[in-house]
Amino acid sequence: MPGLYHAWIYLESGPLLGLSATLLAWQAATWLDERTGHAAWSNPIMIAIALLALALLATHTSYRSYFNGGQYVQFLLGPATVALAVPMYANLATMRRNFLPILLSMTAGSIAAAISAMLIAEAFGASRAVVVSIAPKSVTTPIAMGISQDLGGLPALTAIFVLVTGIIGSVIALPLFRWLRIRDRRAQGLAGGTGAHGIATARLLLESETAGAFGGLAIGLNGLITAVTVPFLVRWLL
Amino acid sequence: MVRALSLLLICQLLGTVIAQATGVPIPGPVFGLILLLFILVFRRGPDPALHSTAQGLLRHLGLLFVPAGVAVVNELGVLRANAVAIAVALPVSTLIALAVTGLGMQILLKGER
Numbered sequence: 001m002p003g004l005y006h007a008w009i010y011l012e013s014g015p016l017l018g019l020s021a022t023l024l025a026w027q028a029a030t031w032l033d034e035r036t037g038h039a040a041w042s043n044p045i046m047i048a049i050a051l052l053a054l055a056l057l058a059t060h061t062s063y064r065s066y067f068n069g070g071q072y073v074q075f076l077l078g079p080a081t082v083a084l085a086v087p088m089y090a091n092l093a094t095m096r097r098n099f100l101p102i103l104l105s106m107t108a109g110s111i112a113a114a115i116s117a118m119l120i121a122e123a124f125g126a127s128r129a130v131v132v133s134i135a136p137k138s139v140t141t142p143i144a145m146g147i148s149q150d151l152g153g154l155p156a157l158t159a160i161f162v163l164v165t166g167i168i169g170s171v172i173a174l175p176l177f178r179w180l181r182i183r184d185r186r187a188q189g190l191a192g193g194t195g196a197h198g199i200a201t202a203r204l205l206l207e208s209e210t211a212g213a214f215g216g217l218a219i220g221l222n223g224l225i226t227a228v229t230v231p232f233l234v235r236w237l238l
Numbered sequence: 239m240v241r242a243l244s245l246l247l248i249c250q251l252l253g254t255v256i257a258q259a260t261g262v263p264i265p266g267p268v269f270g271l272i273l274l275l276f277i278l279v280f281r282r283g284p285d286p287a288l289h290s291t292a293q294g295l296l297r298h299l300g301l302l303f304v305p306a307g308v309a310v311v312n313e314l315g316v317l318r319a320n321a322v323a324i325a326v327a328l329p330v331s332t333l334i335a336l337a338v339t340g341l342g343m344q345i346l347l348k349g350e351r
Binding site for chain 1: 243246247249250253262264265266267268270271272273274275278279283284288289291292293295296299300301302303304305306307308309310311312313316317319320322323324326327328329330331332333334335336337338339340341342343344346347349
């Protein structure tokens, strides 16, 4: 059918196909996530990425032609990152009350996350691009990808690392807190938000609203701390 | 909504200009975030339009990461070549980050009493 073939060639060069596929994959993924009752493994971002990646591989479509459409979705990451200021502002009162403990423990946790990830990856012989891409993996995705891109990492790898970190964090956080006797809800939330951003925070929110609030605060603040520190860590360690 | 979106974009634009002009390796949108935070403190909070626009964008935040993640099809070789490093680094560093932050915060909160 030459007509269909021509339609395919036409669509491959424009944004319509990539854009529709992205929105459809996202809806399928969120539907599945709701059906499984938001299980830790059924992260909608991961599922949507897997669906689209499989579709590209199966149809031998290049990422470039997919990105003709995908770029319009991706562009909104910039304004969305700026919009994080709104929930951060709502948490300012909480932050002011315990300012010094929050700042000190988060800076320590943030730097520990980046340094340990980079040193371990380097020790196992990872390439420079991988080591840079792994450094901001505890931060919320838009900020992490921005950091990775600016420092010569691979933003796509960073996106995957961030997701996997979030899933690991949401699974190990509660057992680890029990084992280390971290019982203060504020400390739990702050640790979850710092170590494994929104995915772990969502899990902790099921346990306690205080933990959720401190997690939300930590997500934004850790984004800032990491964006400021990681460029210098990369220069120092690599 | 248009006004709110303009404000977000202008903050991002100024943030990007600051990042490029100073050469500080911090993403432009992060400077934009800080800028908007200052504006919010100055104006004592977001107006309803900004609040709902921000919420709308953040509610579907996950969707916005998808296109960048799909680029993994170009990095399958890198992932395979570094599989062990990644499989060790991610869980161990996440554990360290959770422990350091959680223990640090708990100890510091007790010290304040």
